[in-house]
Amino acid sequence: MGAVKTKRMPRAVREQQMLDAAVRIFGRRGYMAASMDEIAELAGVSKPLVYLYLNSKESLFTACIRREAEALVEAVRAGVRRELPADRQLWEGLDAFFTHTSRNPDGWAVLHLQARTHGEPFAAVVTAMREEIVVFVTQLIVDAAREAHRDPHLPGREVAGLAEAxxxxxxxxxxxxxxTPGTTARQAAATLMNFAWAGLGDLMDGRPWSPPEPDQDAQDRGQTGGSAETSPTR
Amino acid sequence: MGAVKTKRMPRAVREQQMLDAAVRIFGRRGYMAASMDEIAELAGVSKPLVYLYLNSKESLFTACIRREAEALVEAVRAGVRRELPADRQLWEGLDAFFTHTSRNPDGWAVLHLQARTHGEPFAAVVTAMREEIVVFVTQLIVDAAREAHRDPHLPGREVAGLAEAxxxxxxxxxxxxxxTPGTTARQAAATLMNFAWAGLGDLMDGRPWSPPEPDQDAQDRGQTGGSAETSPTR
Known part of the structure; x- marks a missing residue:
């Protein structure tokens, strides 16, 4: 930061640095208040270079939304082993989602708050990402119904509604x-897993969904032992 | 519509007509594309009168958001009989919510899409309304836990998270x-009630939450008989 460096660096690398800085500033200050000066300074480049590479504040913001949306969808997809039982898949998907959003709070602020608050063109990019995730979740619910080995009484409309919910x-x-300070990704994932899988009724009756034991989880992952670090905090 | 009427009418009545027209146009066209000409025409008044009463497009939009937010919160509160068991309260709250949003699709579009898409000042009004609903739902979950007559193992953080979810x-x-054409408010309410109360796990096992029988519901409401019209569509 501070002094503008002129060191030679591939364009792709420098562009990612600009996007890193922009996501941070957009996520923390908001789109309107974010200044291109501050973004350039944080990226360690000159402001004209930001404009040369990313064209305008609007297109820089759009590039941020695209990158963060793709990273989030990719994190959720990569986090789920599709060969597991449905409840485990859902748990892994939620865990991956909350881990990603908690590690990238500025990226999530850009997607969830900023992108939807500053006009339809930006919001449209987020809507497209959301659609991808809804399709993924819909398939997961369909698989779960199939796994239950019975006529699941879940018409297509109901499945679509459940995925949206x-x-x-x-x-x-x-x-x-x-x-909310002090809330971990694991806690958030466990709260939603319980809500989604067991429901409030079961929770009230003291019948929560139980996450896999660390040993079992490690075994499924083909590791040689369980680590306390990977066990969900309940 | 069409001819501008000059008939004398109390200001409050005329203002509501302007807001009715504005909600419809903002909800359908979006904030940006909505024209004050079209709003005035639909309200059956002159455009200068709209500006005289509501000042500007921004303040007209803000007035729409406030009115629709208050109406929604009021509809949910009025729909829930707090003396019923927790699952019935939740069912009534969801039913009231989806009935209101389906009967006022333009109002819901203003709150859920438009108000959040056009800058922080508008979004702040919706955030305040949302907070009220979250507090209401949090209390409902706390009541449900108390009703379960046991140490409910639900710390405050978990309850707050469940309400947000x-x-x-x-x-x-x-x-x-x-x-989604053809989706009724009752269907949406029943889908979410099942999801929230019974959970996906119970749904897959063919153990959905069951809504009250029409006769029982009518009895609870102090009516003399059940009407097929008020029974939830499943």
């Missing part, structure tokens, strides 16, 4: 978790 | 239901 719940909870 | 799920599902 689950995605909305996750978005809302992620924003709350990031704004 | 439930509100986020409802918002998401309402937007989806209004955008």
């Amino acid at each position: 689950l995605v909305g719940a996750a978005e809302s909870l992620a924003a709350w978790a990031n704004a | 439930l509100v986020g799920a409802a918002e998401s599902l309402a937007a989806w239901a209004n955008a």
Whole structure:
């Protein structure tokens, strides 16, 4: 930071640095208040170079939204082993989602708050990402119903509605978790897993969903032992 | 519509007509594309009168958001009989919410999409309304835990998270239901009630939450008989 460096660096690398800085400033200051001066300074480049590479504040913001949206979808996809039982898949997906949003609070603020608050063109990028996640969750619920080995009495409309409800719940909870000091990603994931899988009725009756034991989880992952670090905090 | 009427009418009545027209136009066209000409025409008044009463497009939009937010919170509060068991209260709250949002799709579009998409001052009004609903739902979950007559193992943080998740799920599902032709408010409410109360696990096991029988419901309401019209569609 501070002094503008002129060291030679591949364009792609420098562009990522600009995006890193922009996500941080947009996420913390908000789109309107964010200044291109501050972004350039944080990225360690000159302001004209930011404009040369990213064109305008609008297109820099759009590039941030795209990058953060892709990273989030990729994190959720990569976190789920599709060969596991449905409840384990859901747990892994939620865990991956909340881990990603808690590690990238500025990116999540850009997607969940900023991108939806400053006009339809920005919001449209987030809507497209959301659609991808809804399709993924819908498939997961369909798999779960198939796994239950019976006519699941879940018509297509109901499955679509459940997926929308689950995605909305996750978005809302992620924003709350990031704004609530001391809330870990594991806690948020466990809260939503219990809510989504066991339901409030079972929770009240003291019948929560139970996460896998660390040993079992490690075994599933083909590791040689369980680590306390990877066990969900309940 | 069409001819501008000059008939004498109390200011409060005329202002409500302007707001009715504005909610409709803002909800359907979006804030940016909405024209004050069209709003005045739909309200049956002159454009200068709209400016005289509501000052500017911004303050007209803010007045719409406030009115729709208050109406929604009031509809949910009025729909829930707090003396019922917790699951019935939740069912009534969801039913009231989805009935209101489906009957006022333009108002819901203003709150859920438009108000959050056009800058922080507008979004702040919606955030305040949302807070009220989250507090209401939090209390409902606390009551449910107390009702379960046991140490409910639900710390305050968990209850707050569950309330956030439930509100986020409802918002998401309402937007989806209004955008999906043929989805009734009762269907949306029943989908979310099952999800929230019974959970996906119970749904897959064929153990959904069951709504009250129409006769029982009518009896609870102090009516003399059940009407098929008031029974939830499943």
